[in-house]
Amino acid sequence: MTTMVTAPERTGTHKSPLTPRKPRNRKSVVLTLVTGIALIYSLIPLVWLLINSTKTQDGLASSFGLWFDDGHFALWDNIRETLTYNDGIFVRWLGNTLFYVIVGAGGATFLAVLAGYGLAKFDFPGKKGVFAIVIGAVAVPGTALAVPTFLMFSKMGLTNTPWAVIIPSLITPFGLYLMWTFTEQAIPTEIIEAARVDGAGEFRIFFRLAVPLLAPGIVTVLLFSMVATWNNYFLPLIMLKDPDWYPLTVGLNAWNAQAQTAGGDVVFNLVITGSMLTILPLLAAFLLLQRYWQSGLAAGSVKE
Template sequence: MSRTAIAPRRRKSVVLTLMMCLFLVYTLVPIVWLFINATKTQDARLNSFGLWFSGKFSLWQNIHDTFAYADGQFGRWLLNTLLYVVIGAGCGTLLATLAGYGLARFDFPGKRVFFPMLLGAVAIPATALAVPTFLMFSKLGMTNTPWAVIIPSLINPFGLYLVWYFADDALPAEVLAAARIDGAGEFRIFRSIALRLLMPGLVPVLLFSFVTAWNNYFLPLIMLSDTKWFPITVGLNNWSMQNQQAVTASGHPIDNIILTGSLLSIIPTIVVFLVLQRYWEAGLVSGSVKE
């Protein structure tokens, strides 16, 4: 290969590397700022540079104050968020798996209609459906209950699309047909064969559902009015508004508690992604390659 052909590739590689470095800095700087400021006292945070440590290391004290503030509201919000994630994301992934498997490996009248409907559901932003969903749940008398957050989370059009697309390639029709000839029922085929073959593709779906449920803000904001059912996102926003009112009225600000709570709220997402990194990377790669 000539030097003239290699030079443009190197220049392109350098440009892409610089762009990725800028993106990395843009992503990490807010997290670093959040961690550093969560280790400071209130006075040190106000009188020091935001991207450097200053004063006494107060992270553990701030964590204690965060969980103790307002009779342990943060711990309650954390448990609420875990409830919404486990039931909403978990059951939503299960439903998407069952539906995607059925659409990929069974023929039935009207099947072709599902694909454009599914694409339309993926294209509609969730915020556009929040108000109609609120009105519907209000008629049913289910607002201000956990079900108002959990039930909408069970519907995952994007996850269904991913499972359907992945199942088309990952489930050989011959293997399923051989299992039926051997006398296996449909549920046993799904549990013993299909589910194992689909597992690499289900991890990305589960992660997307987890992140969506963990960061869910607008739907709980309009559905819930009782603070005891708030998730972390809405609860921290509620504390932020209280803090603004306290600053305006020359009261006691709670900046450190809000910053520490924000730091604690992102740790589970980071841990889940790091633990499942090799699984979701393998799922994305296998789902993007066709024979």
């Protein structure tokens, strides 16, 4: 009779070679270095702008660009002069820019949300063709459409009016594509079908059910549209002739061009200070809406 002897069970923390190991967090020196260089590269223009907005016109020429002028700290004087120069035209340009952003970017966001929701949750003939057109429109730069848009608006008599800037801003192919893909991930079709069974209409489903679920994506598209409208330069440049309708981008360039005009007033300190004031609303918008647009960009990255 053969007796089988079993090896004693091993106790302790020894793990089988087949047991998967928990990945360790590794710090990449190269990645850290590249990220630091990218951060410095991004911050240097902002630092230069903040420092030089504290200098007078003479201080800009007599001091180092990345350090303050030892002679005079003129930030508050520059801000006051920027807001009052040429009968306060900067304030008018700021109001124009806010108007273009509220109507143009706001309208573009609403249309992108509405169209993205419809394309994501409704089936209709030609849907694939619409998708191809949207993808193709994303690849077309806005400057390529500026001249045809100008010729069309000129025949319609809309040039040198605010509508020449607002109407083209209402179309955002990238925002439409972003809301299309975001809606597919954020709103289950079963919820919409259950709401229809309960007797809810399509508009009620959209505004009461879909819009709250789409809030992160809406904020993301709104921020992108705001930046595009706020920084829009080429289209207003060719569409507008009346300085009273200029946005900040075109107006500040007009101030900058005065130095190259015979007898023109050199106001580089006001151009720099005005540029610094121009970026403050965008920085505030990104900081205030940070938690919304970050979650919007991360949507769909985790599957349940």
